[in-house]
Amino acid sequence: MTVEEVPVRRRPRNRRQLVVDAAGPVFSERGYHGASMEEVAARVGISAAALYRHFPNKYALFVECANLMVDRLRDVLGELPDQVALPELLPALAQVTLEHRASGGVYRWEARFLDVEDRRELRAKFTAVVDSVTAALERDLGGTRTRLRASAALGAIGSITLHHTQIARQRAVELLVDAALRAARVDPAAAPRTASAVHLPVRPEPASRRGEILQAAIPLFADHGFRNVSMGQIAGAVGLTSSAIYRHYPVKAEILAAACLQTAAMLEQAAGQALHAVDGPQESLEALAAAYVAYSFENTALISVAEAEIVGLPPDLRRPVTLAQREHVALWERRLAQTCPGLDMRQVRTLVHAGFGVVVEAGRQLRWQDTDANRDAVAALMLGALGLSG
Template sequence: MAARRPPNRKALIRAAAAELFLQRGYHNVSVTDVADSLGITASALYHHYRNKQDLLLHTVLGSLDTVDALIGEAGDLEAALTALAALVTGERGVLAVWEREARNLEDTQRAAILEHEIEVVARLVPLLRAERPELGEPEAHLLARAVLGTLGSRVRHRIALPRRRHEQLMLRVASAAAHAPLRTEAVPPGPHPRETGGSTGSPGLRIPRREQLLTEAIRLFDERGFQSVTMADIGEAGGIVASGVYRHFPRKSDLLIAAVNRGGERIRTSVETALDRAADPGEALELLLRAHIAVSLEQTHLMGILSNERDQLPDRERTALRRLQADYLDVWVQALGSVLPGREPAELKIIVHAVHGMIYFTVRVGRTHPWPDLSQHLRDLGMAVLTRTGC
């Protein structure tokens, strides 16, 4: 007797694709890989999805639909956060494709994803305002972003805790963000830090060509993904032909290495400055947070590369970046451990990842949203998650 097709095969295919995209990156996964992981043929998969990009599109839409449905079914904020904490603890890939892999879609598809993302964030706003009626609409949207950012941080690490404990920790993290006190006094809006990729430039002075190309490469790698960008794309963005790019960077990977080295130097400098200025571990924690926020706002594309393009580096540089990121996390964990004594390192690491994920997810839209002092709001949110999660 022939095996019956499971009624939820499309959902199973999307879940398998999400996990593989998370593990290897979109460009390193084939339709055959997804099919093999499910024990079916590629032709059976094509019965449901036309090609790999169609599969990616519906996987991203499916992840958004899942989050949207859980929020919509919840009767209050606590129920929504509980359901979302259980989701991200059990299925790491659900939010990964939304946050990381949607950039591999076509422009019109990305626009549709962004519109759906805005709808999902907005779905959480009434629950937040019902819990906290003092919030204005912009503050509630900010908190909604922060909550989803903390939960989405689960895709960026493999730190293991027993399932129930992990769910409870993610719930406390998200709840700390949702209940963070925000200063709502009027703050005159100032200019947003300009994204430079590391170059400051001066009016009337021409930026060196090599620096200009690196800046454009950082932006393109973050927006489209390293494998989707060509040397011709970088040359066009920098106003020269592809052959001109090769005179400054013989290989495309050299641009990525230069970008990662720049990001690593910014991280090392921020840590040294924070530790030099801090009088005690609590102050060190706050200074680390402020420095991380500043770098995230000023170097949004650079932070995106450090988060998403590590696996595209050559072996030696990839190992060096992993060591740098592990050392950076360790400094945070030491400072946080002094504020939350008695907590095991795995829990402290998850809390720190949640803060970093919250900042990353919120900053990505911060320049186009009416938050007059995003830096200060992120500081308030970050300290709430760091210090109140253990309460």
């Protein structure tokens, strides 16, 4: 082979985008702190040194990954006609979300891991997306609390990034858009008194040092971030020396896992109480929705911590928490399947998660202000997304 015939290897022009596309799933699977630049480089098929030519550090890469979904959503909104109707707008957003499903959930962590300025910029972009959906909703449907309903619709669509259920893409788009449109049509002002009437089990007063540590740790994790809180800080909050806390919890991750399991047990108990006095699948789902929304409003700090940090726990600590979550989803699936006989179980599971997504985004839109009206509105939006009148 002559010199002229030797193939020349050229760097792909889109290598930076290839890096971002590979990094998103790594962050989603490992968490921010568990992800490594070396693993991202390996997935792209380049050396770590080559990766650092595109991104100087892991934080810079995370910022771009966190912005990926919202930038794509804004792009597609810019391509749509002015005054586009909601039934045409939502499928376009759902298609983009499905395209970036593996990494799309990263944006939900931004408040915990992004610097103030980067967080502000990202939230401004999402605000613009909500603005567009709100404007379309106001044109097509009118009514009250349009921004809350728009956020709920986006929550239904974005829910697909938070679970791994295998489902045909077009069928997923149809399910998510239908759920979003149903949520958008809900009148929160007419929501019946459901979640506001729920009385959750009272979190037990700590009867041991382990209980005291759990109670003190979660607010610290929520305020400062799990990685930024030391065992010494937690020990000081309960009057222990830094060395004494290790007799109760050998590693900090055990505290987070134990708190999540305690709260999961409370949700299970609340669901059991909600189902005790009702008959029929629809009544059961209405009771479950009321309990789930009440739980979400009362455990915002722990939920926000767990959402970002559980994926980074060691497998042996993460497994019991994941199992508890799956058991709760299965509780919903069994009852929703009875009201949706035309759906297979994968589709039912996707719809259940759409309901959860409505609660997350509607709650965020309300800044989790725990009032009776807000609880009942969110429960009505969730039931609407599931196809129930509430």
